[in-house]
Amino acid sequence: MSVRVRFAPSPTGALHIGGVRTALYNYLFAKQQGGAFILRIEDTDRTRYVPGAEQYIIETLKWVGLLPDEGVGFGGDKGPYRQSDRKEIYHHYARELVQRGHAYYAFDTPEELALRKQAEENFTYNQQTRGGLSNSLTLSETEVESRLKAGTPFVIRLRVEPGRAIHVQDLIRGEVVFQSGELDDKVLLKADGMPTYHLANIVDDHLMEITHVIRGEEWLPSTAHHVLLYEGFGWTDTMPVFSHLPLILKPVGNGKLSKRDGAKFGMPVFPLEWEGATPEESFSGFRDTGFLPEAAINFLALLGWHPGGEQEIFSLQDLIQAFSIDQISKSGARFDYEKAKWFNQKYIQAANNEVLASYIRPLVNSKGYEATDEYLEQVAALMKERVTFLPDFVETGYYLFEPVREYDKETLQKKWTPPIAEIFNELTGMVATFEPFNGPALEEAVKHFIHEKAVKPGDILPLLRIALAGTMKGPAVFDMAVALGRKETVRRLQALSELG
Numbered sequence: 001m002s003v004r005v006r007f008a009p010s011p012t013g014a015l016h017i018g019g020v021r022t023a024l025y026n027y028l029f030a031k032q033q034g035g036a037f038i039l040r041i042e043d044t045d046r047t048r049y050v051p052g053a054e055q056y057i058i059e060t061l062k063w064v065g066l067l068p069d070e071g072v073g074f075g076g077d078k079g080p081y082r083q084s085d086r087k088e089i090y091h092h093y094a095r096e097l098v099q100r101g102h103a104y105y106a107f108d109t110p111e112e113l114a115l116r117k118q119a120e121e122n123f124t125y126n127q128q129t130r131g132g133l134s135n136s137l138t139l140s141e142t143e144v145e146s147r148l149k150a151g152t153p154f155v156i157r158l159r160v161e162p163g164r165a166i167h168v169q170d171l172i173r174g175e176v177v178f179q180s181g182e183l184d185d186k187v188l189l190k191a192d193g194m195p196t197y198h199l200a201n202i203v204d205d206h207l208m209e210i211t212h213v214i215r216g217e218e219w220l221p222s223t224a225h226h227v228l229l230y231e232g233f234g235w236t237d238t239m240p241v242f243s244h245l246p247l248i249l250k251p252v253g254n255g256k257l258s259k260r261d262g263a264k265f266g267m268p269v270f271p272l273e274w275e276g277a278t279p280e281e282s283f284s285g286f287r288d289t290g291f292l293p294e295a296a297i298n299f300l301a302l303l304g305w306h307p308g309g310e311q312e313i314f315s316l317q318d319l320i321q322a323f324s325i326d327q328i329s330k331s332g333a334r335f336d337y338e339k340a341k342w343f344n345q346k347y348i349q350a351a352n353n354e355v356l357a358s359y360i361r362p363l364v365n366s367k368g369y370e371a372t373d374e375y376l377e378q379v380a381a382l383m384k385e386r387v388t389f390l391p392d393f394v395e396t397g398y399y400l401f402e403p404v405r406e407y408d409k410e411t412l413q414k415k416w417t418p419p420i421a422e423i424f425n426e427l428t429g430m431v432a433t434f435e436p437f438n439g440p441a442l443e444e445a446v447k448h449f450i451h452e453k454a455v456k457p458g459d460i461l462p463l464l465r466i467a468l469a470g471t472m473k474g475p476a477v478f479d480m481a482v483a484l485g486r487k488e489t490v491r492r493l494q495a496l497s498e499l500g
């Protein structure tokens with residue numbers, strides 16, 4: 001049977017970066033095995049539904065290049081892939097489970113249950129309590145019939161029988177055993193007619209022929225119920241193989257990375273920016289921070305997985321080849337943002353200038369700068385070794401688009417003396433007419449000029465650099481001059497002289 005995996009997020013807000021890692025591991029496994037990667041939207045909890053969240057998920061997958069083979073927005077013949085479009089299917093299966101004796105109708109009202117909870121601190125609806133409650137296990141058949149006919153609100157619950165050890169085989173954690181006596185009778189179908197996560201998830205995994213479930217660790221306890229559902233339906237032969245991924249931990253301290261950690265540590269914990277109803281609910285993302293998607297993917301891939309060895313840079317293709325569920329760690333993975341930045345620098349340095357120019361283009365436009373594509377490619381070449389994020393090209397490197405705003409005064413104070421000023425003026429005149437105006441030729445001519453004047457390169461070159469970029473940290477000075485062009489270069493040299 002061919003491998004089929006699914007990424008099954010709930011559209012309850014911006015997709016957390018950990019969700020992108022889950023999608024990635026599913027994708028890598030599917031592609032490596034020649035299988036299918038499916039996007040299923042689990043939106044049955046209408047109270048937590050957030051408009052725009054589904055679109056955000058799809059846009060994220062497109063941004064990082066993890067395109068589903070089937071799913072909401074991607075076609076496929078096992079749909080619909082949005083759970084709210086599958087209501088009837090869940091009704092059918094919930095009733096079937098009742099008929100098979102593994103589920104039952106429960107008529108207790110929310111008020112009744114709330115009263116019970118008030119009276120008994122640890123009240124749960126389970127094997128011990130259900131005998132004293134209002135359900136199809138305690139009421140007569142005719143009573144149940146007549147209530148159903150009368151339209152009395154009900155839920156359908158899973159009937160968990162005591163005294164069973166439930167074995168979950170997990171590819172990451174090995175065998176995990178749960179005692180059925182400790183499990184509650186989970187609601188499967190709610191009074192509003194919607195299924196709960198548990199029912200919808202199992203029915204869909206079955207109907208969509210999912211072979212492997214790869215998801216976050218927080219779902220491990222639910223898996224016991226899921227196994228009972230597979231048994232109840234008689235689907236154990238095709239039950240998927242489970243893998244529960246380790247948590248992503250805060251950069252420092254204890255606990256799981258949370259959406260609040262973004263603001264706290266000054267880093268994105270979402271893939272894309274998200275505009276919530278309030279500023280506290282709005283978040284920046286990896287994309288708008290200026291990460292290349294390939295860098296984000298490489299960083300996420302290594303959060304909890306490593307194939308061994310020294311290699312750290314992996315393209316998506318490399319990852320598909322190297323990935324293995326066996327090498328996913330059981331323990332939590334620390335979200336090391338410095339490492340994410342390091343990956344981004346590496347990917348920017350390795351990117352070709354044309355690609356970088358296409359990323360720089362919208363940043364340039366939004367600042368109101370004008371530049372040709374060819375110029376942006378030059379900017380990419382000049383700056384790629386000096387930036388961490390894409391916006392640095394136009395922020396750190398602003399002087400490639402507008403006159404210098406601020407000069408390195410400390411260096412100027414040390415270097416700008418009357419005799420040097422005179423030589424600098426002369427040099428400006430030379431640059432104004434020197435042919436050919438290209439990097440190597442200009443460099444040679446300037447060095448020759450410096451030699452002739454019997455001064456040191458260290459007396460003149462820093463001034464040239466400061467004239468063009470304002471800072472000693474700018475790119476290679478002659479390449480910068482060529483990119484800026486003769487006219488602008490001369491203008492900047494003169495501007496420095498006037499300042500001095």
Ligand code: GLU
Nearest residue numbers: 008009010042201215219
């Ligand atoms: N809808 C669940 C979530 O939001 C899916 C869990 C699963 O993959 O089974 O994470």
